Amino acid sequence: MNIPESGIAFDRIADTYDADSTNALVSRWLRRQLWAWLATLFPSGSYLLELGCGTGEDAVWFAQRGVRVLATDISPRMLALTEQKAAEHGVAARVQTQLLDFDRPESWQLPENAFDGVYSNYGALNCTANWSALGTALARVVRPSGCAAFGIINRFSLLETLWHAAHLDLRTASRRWRGKAIAQIGGVDFLIYYPTPRHFCAAFGAAWQPRMLRGWGIFLPPSDLYGALARRPRLFRLLCGLERCAAHFSPSAYLADQFWIVLQRR
Secondary structure, eight states: OOOOOOHHHHHHHHHHHHHITSSSSHHHHHHHHHHHHHHHHOTTTTTEEEOOOOHHOOOOOOOOTOOEEEEEOOOOHHHHHHHHHHHTTGGGGGEEEEEOOOOOOGOOOTTOEEEEEEEOOTTTGGGOHHHHHHHHHHHEEEEEEEEEEEEOOOOOOOOHHHHHHHHTTTHHHTTTTTSSSEEEEETTTEEOOOOOOHHHHHHHHHEEEEEEEEEEEESOOGGGEEEEEEOOOOHHHHHHHHHHHHHSSGGGGGTTSEEEEEEEEE
């Protein structure tokens, strides 16, 4: 398989990804909220497909709770780190890895109706705009009534827009509005796509029924501002409390940095 630019980019930052991103204070807090939610969707004994596993943080957490995971990514180095992390935590038997290109889901060699559900975290699906083909492919491999739970970086982030506009950086303030932008990671340029919740649902196809929608990042800032917030613990605690309250109102998903959506296979 030819590795696209996004895979090369994440290969280059894989070895420092946990230190730079996973272990950030805000990132850890958001992940704990997400895990509490995912635990209600996917109980022990489930078999899950993960799209964009990164260094395996979520796959290992699931495996420790008796869930089997096929962890996939377009970055070979991320997959190697996932295998290493699973072995270090004693759950290698429950975590398999596979290289998948999210731009070409029609080429996937996955068994039909094999998975109880599928999930993707931290905007992995923003690296493709081929959501229609993705929805079709997942409808083939996820069992009827199975759930898809995705964290998607939103097209409009109110906090990001206000912050950068206040600093007179209008280009950054409006970077998502066209629905796509050039990202540079690890010295590699590639396109990132930003759907709205409505756009993503429509593209994913009629095989999937919306079940839940919530926003994350109404009061907590985008990742490029995590460091500033970590230095202000009282402000951080206040914003976390506000975030918990706002996240349960589905309209917040249209203004948040990310939206979390659950779709159910018809």
